[in-house]
Amino acid sequence: MNHKKEFITYLVSGGITTAANYVLYAGLLFLEVPWLAANSAAWAGAVITAYILNRRWVFRSRNRMTAELASFVGLRFLTLLTENLLLWLLIDELKLAPFPAKLIVSAVTVTGNYLLSKYRIFKKEAVCHG
Incomplete structure (x- = not known):
C-alpha cells in the first residue's frame, strides 16, 4: 500500500477509533x-x-497476532499514561472542563499513536530471500 493511501486509511480508522473513545468518555x-x-x-x-x-x-x-497485540497494547498504554497526565494538568490544575481538555490532549495522542503504530507495532517483518 502506498504511503498516501496508508495515511488516509489511518486517518479514517483513527476517526472511527476517536469517535468510539469520545462516545464512551462522554457517556x-x-x-x-x-x-x-x-x-x-x-x-x-x-x-x-x-x-x-x-x-x-x-x-x-501478517505478523504474529499475539506478539503484535501485546506490543500494541503496551505502547498504547504509554499514550494512556501521557493522556491521563495531560488531562490532570488541564482539568485539575488549569481548571478546564473534562471534554474540551480531552479534545486538546487528543492532538498529542493521535500523532504519537500513528508514529508508534507505523514504526514499532505494524512494521513489516524482514523477508529473507535466499
Missing part, C-alpha cells in the same frame, strides 16, 4: 463517572477498535 461523564476512570475505560474500548482496524485495514499486517 461515562454523563453517568458521573470521574474523568480519570471514564478516560481509562474509553481508552480500553478505543484500543480494541484501533487494533482491529489498524491490523486488518490500515497496515494489513
